[in-house]
Amino acid sequence: MKANNALHLNKNTRAQVGIGTLIIFIAMVLVAAVAAAVLIQTSGTLQQKAQSTGKQATQEVSSNLMVKTIEGVRAKTSSTNMSETIDLLKLKVGLNVGSSPVDVNQVVISITDGTTANNLVYAGNTKSYASAGQDNGDMDSFSSSDASSNLETLLTGNTSASSSINNADHYYTVEKIRDEDASFSQSNPVMNTGDLITVYIATTSDTAVSSGYPTLGSADVSAGLITSGLNLVPRTTVNIVLTPESGAATTADFVAPSSYGVKETVQLYP
Numbered sequence: 001m002k003a004n005n006a007l008h009l010n011k012n013t014r015a016q017v018g019i020g021t022l023i024i025f026i027a028m029v030l031v032a033a034v035a036a037a038v039l040i041q042t043s044g045t046l047q048q049k050a051q052s053t054g055k056q057a058t059q060e061v062s063s064n065l066m067v068k069t070i071e072g073v074r075a076k077t078s079s080t081n082m083s084e085t086i087d088l089l090k091l092k093v094g095l096n097v098g099s100s101p102v103d104v105n106q107v108v109i110s111i112t113d114g115t116t117a118n119n120l121v122y123a124g125n126t127k128s129y130a131s132a133g134q135d136n137g138d139m140d141s142f143s144s145s146d147a148s149s150n151l152e153t154l155l156t157g158n159t160s161a162s163s164s165i166n167n168a169d170h171y172y173t174v175e176k177i178r179d180e181d182a183s184f185s186q187s188n189p190v191m192n193t194g195d196l197i198t199v200y201i202a203t204t205s206d207t208a209v210s211s212g213y214p215t216l217g218s219a220d221v222s223a224g225l226i227t228s229g230l231n232l233v234p235r236t237t238v239n240i241v242l243t244p245e246s247g248a249a250t251t252a253d254f255v256a257p258s259s260y261g262v263k264e265t266v267q268l269y270p
Contacts, residue, residue, distance in 0.1 A: 064096040065107070065242050067252040068196075070269035072232065074260065075204070075213035075225065082264060085205040086232035086256065087225070088155070088216055089268075092177070093242070094196045104189035104197070106245035109172055111201060113236050116229040120201065123150055123171040124187060129161035137161050139171050144187035147175035148218065151200050155216055156223045168202035168228040175200070201240075203230045217265075234258050238268075 072086035089111075095102060109120040121128040123139035130137030140159040143149045150173040157167045176184045178196040191197065204216075204225045214222040232238065234256050242250040254269040 064099050064247050065102060065191075065244060065250045066094050066096050067240075067242070067250060067269065068092045068094055069267070070240075070252060070254060072203075072256070072266040072268050073217040074264055074266070075208045075211075075216040075221065076264060077213055077215070079264070080262070082260075082262075083205070083208040083211065083213060084233060084260075085203070085208055086260075086266065086268075087202070087204045087208045087213075088219075089201040089203055089240075090217075091199040091201065091240070091252070092196065093191075093199050095191055095193055097193070099193060100247070101193075102191045102244050102247070104174055104191060108243045109199070109201065110239075110241040110243070111203075111230070112239050113203075113230045113232060114238075115231070118169045118228065118230065120170065120172045122189065123154060123167070123173045124189070129159070129165065129170065131162045139167055139173075142186075144185070147173065147186060150186065151175070151217075152219045152221065152223075154200060155202055155204065155219055155221050155225055157226065166226045166228070168204055168226045169230075172202075173200045174198065202226075202228045203232050204228045205231045205233075207231075232256055234260060 069092045071090045073088040073090065074082045074085070075087045076082040105122045105125050107122065111118050111120065123142050124144070126135050126138045128137050138159075139150070139153060140157060141149075141153050143153075154167045154171055154173050159165050159167055159170070174186075174189055175198045176195070177198055178194065180194055181192060183190060183192060184195055184197065189197075204227055206227050209225045209227045213225065214220070216225070235258055236256045238254055238256065240252045242252075252269055256268065257266060260266055
């Protein structure tokens with residue numbers, strides 16, 4: 001009797017290992033590495049942008065000027081012969097608590113009496129009214145050390161920048177009141193926390209100019225006042241906006257009294 005010698009193959013695939021599996025494994029590792037590198041780079045870029053945005057947002061919130069008081073001064077020839085208009089504004093300005101330093105050289109002041117609006121820059125700013133590529137935009141005869149001289153020049157002078165302009169309706173000047181660290185100067189007017197300054201804004205009227213008053217506050221204006229285009233008669237509504245380089249703008253509104261009486265200096269704000 002012939003024996004049955006049929007062969008049977010045992011199919012066992014539980015431990016299949018080969019070059020194909022190895023290639024697939026390496027490819028998966030490479031893909032994971034590339035994906036991880038992309039994620040790390042993206043997260044780093046987002047972090048830098050978030051830090052930059054946060055810093056800018058902090059500056060916008062914390063860099064705030066604060067107008068404490070505003071006084072108006074009338075031009076005069078004597079204690080009994082004074083202008084019918086306010087011809088000079090003296091703003092006492094400081095910084096809010098926790099504010100970042102503010103470069104006054106970059107602060108733009110807008111003032112309007114309801115009829116005329118002036119946009120003023122700091123008298124020592126060499127760029128605002130300069131011709132392209134030139135460095136001559138500051139107020140002519142600007143002094144880097146003498147605040148009183150700058151005030152007189154503001155009230156009586158003209159400037160030949162990109163064109164001939166009146167100082168009174170293009171510039172403002174400043175004078176420090178409190179500066180503990182001696183960091184504030186006419187040529188580098190940077191305010192730190194605790195600093196207090198006076199900002200001078202010319203509001204000379206046509207009437208005051210034609211009357212030839214020789215004195216305006218502490219300034220000798222015998223050389224002749226220059227008109228600002230503003231006319232601050234009694235009951236005039238005045239709006240002033242101080243816009244720094246960064247941070248929120250500061251607004252100060254007031255209505256002039258119904259009569260100036262015999263006062264040379266008039267309290268206007270608050």
